[in-house]
Amino acid sequence: MSDHSSASSASSASVPSFVDNLNLNTLAFLATNARTGGVACVVDAVPKIGAYNVVYFLEFSDGVRWVARLPIAPWSEALRKRMSLDRISLDFIGTNTTIPVPKIIDCQTTGNNALGRPYILMSFLPGTQLAKLWFDPVWFTDRRRNMVFQALAGLMSQLSTHEFSSIGQLDIDPRTHAHYVGPFYPDLDAISEGETSPEPIRGPYQSTHVCLQGQISDQLQKETSTTVISELHLLRAYAGMIPDLTFDGAPFFLSHPDLGYQNILVDAEGNVTGIVDWDGATIGPRQSAFARYPSWITRDWDPLMYGYREYRESEQEDSPETLSRFRDEYLAAFTRLNPSHGRLTRYSHLIEALEIAISQSFTRAHILAKFTEYIYGGNDDDDEGFLSFVTLSRRLSKGSWVRDTVGEEKLAAGGEYV
Numbered sequence: 001m002s003d004h005s006s007a008s009s010a011s012s013a014s015v016p017s018f019v020d021n022l023n024l025n026t027l028a029f030l031a032t033n034a035r036t037g038g039v040a041c042v043v044d045a046v047p048k049i050g051a052y053n054v055v056y057f058l059e060f061s062d063g064v065r066w067v068a069r070l071p072i073a074p075w076s077e078a079l080r081k082r083m084s085l086d087r088i089s090l091d092f093i094g095t096n097t098t099i100p101v102p103k104i105i106d107c108q109t110t111g112n113n114a115l116g117r118p119y120i121l122m123s124f125l126p127g128t129q130l131a132k133l134w135f136d137p138v139w140f141t142d143r144r145r146n147m148v149f150q151a152l153a154g155l156m157s158q159l160s161t162h163e164f165s166s167i168g169q170l171d172i173d174p175r176t177h178a179h180y181v182g183p184f185y186p187d188l189d190a191i192s193e194g195e196t197s198p199e200p201i202r203g204p205y206q207s208t209h210v211c212l213q214g215q216i217s218d219q220l221q222k223e224t225s226t227t228v229i230s231e232l233h234l235l236r237a238y239a240g241m242i243p244d245l246t247f248d249g250a251p252f253f254l255s256h257p258d259l260g261y262q263n264i265l266v267d268a269e270g271n272v273t274g275i276v277d278w279d280g281a282t283i284g285p286r287q288s289a290f291a292r293y294p295s296w297i298t299r300d301w302d303p304l305m306y307g308y309r310e311y312r313e314s315e316q317e318d319s320p321e322t323l324s325r326f327r328d329e330y331l332a333a334f335t336r337l338n339p340s341h342g343r344l345t346r347y348s349h350l351i352e353a354l355e356i357a358i359s360q361s362f363t364r365a366h367i368l369a370k371f372t373e374y375i376y377g378g379n380d381d382d383d384e385g386f387l388s389f390v391t392l393s394r395r396l397s398k399g400s401w402v403r404d405t406v407g408e409e410k411l412a413a414g415g416e417y418v
Helices: 017-021 024-034 077-096 142-161 188-192 208-222 226-241 320-337 339-346 348-359 361-376 389-398 400-406 408-414
Strands: 041-043 053-060 065-071 104-108 119-123 169-172 179-182 253-255 264-266 272-275 282-284
Touching: 024 041, 024 053, 024 065, 024 104, 024 119, 077 104, 077 169, 077 188, 077 253, 142 253, 142 264, 142 272, 142 320, 169 282, 208 226, 208 348, 226 348, 226 361, 320 339, 339 348, 348 361
Parallel strands: none
Antiparallel strands: 041 053, 053 065, 065 119, 104 119, 169 179, 253 282, 264 272
16 A cells, blocks of 8 residues: 555544554554564554545564554444455455555454554555646656556456456355355445444345346335435436446456545556555446446546536646547557457446446436436537436426326325425
């Protein structure tokens, strides 16, 4: 892991309360004991604070560097299960590919240790976050950008050689030590919000469509808002249309949960030296796994989070035209390595947008509007009667079909469309 983290420094207002009371000498002692030869180390007293973890950097007297990660959420059985699954995925990648990922040296999933908290000790990866270089006009050249795309496509393609029969989370049988695909368990968002149960929440699935539709159906069963029900029904229609049925079933593949440039480390020339933050890795369809675009060149498909207009003057967002060109460049690099999967990469940003719309309700309406424009051809001066997403959603929520399928009682509880 790199010390060039996107997380804020310890001066952030979001610093967890346990940081002030953490005994760094104990952390150094644990690291020394974990290393063969008992080499002494020093802990940098200023941590990096992320959304889910506090990160400390350790340096041994012989120059070797490690990283210590401590989850922010209080210990629970759900957290223990999550940490165990994340270790299984990271160990699998480190053992079966040459993708540069941190090596886990010690993983304690309970507080029954000298530190009094769960923690992970892992190797340090060299390099600089690509996020710090992407908008640097001195560093950013066509040659370096294409070097990043070529290297990343090659590394991600290695995941295509390891096939799985279901969509879910990679687990391991404690008796046989064989890997298998199990169900999905609570993620770090849910755990941060207070989920403590280690019980599975859904899956595993044998089909991409069944997986997507199942998640939407789960939300529909709990929803009472007319507006949200309308959005979910339209999302279900699009989820049935967009994924390629040719690749609906097995095999499935290990996928990074957030292939953003903050998680890609590079050297001065653009060679990828590390891919970090695999927490929450899952087994999924190839168009969401090894064949996907990196997510920083698909930002225009999540309109609410895409800040091109706002950041245009500070040049911290690429334009839609530039992102489209970057996708063409990555597609060319990937297709040279995987000619048979090029068409999946070409449309993988649509699957990514669907998954975001399903999991993040606050972005959903904007993504649906983007899909409506994409599918129906958009509006123009000669077609003022074009049915925008807003029009479709409003009319859908007031139509007889919603009343017939949702039911009068549930519809009344949700109120009228606002």
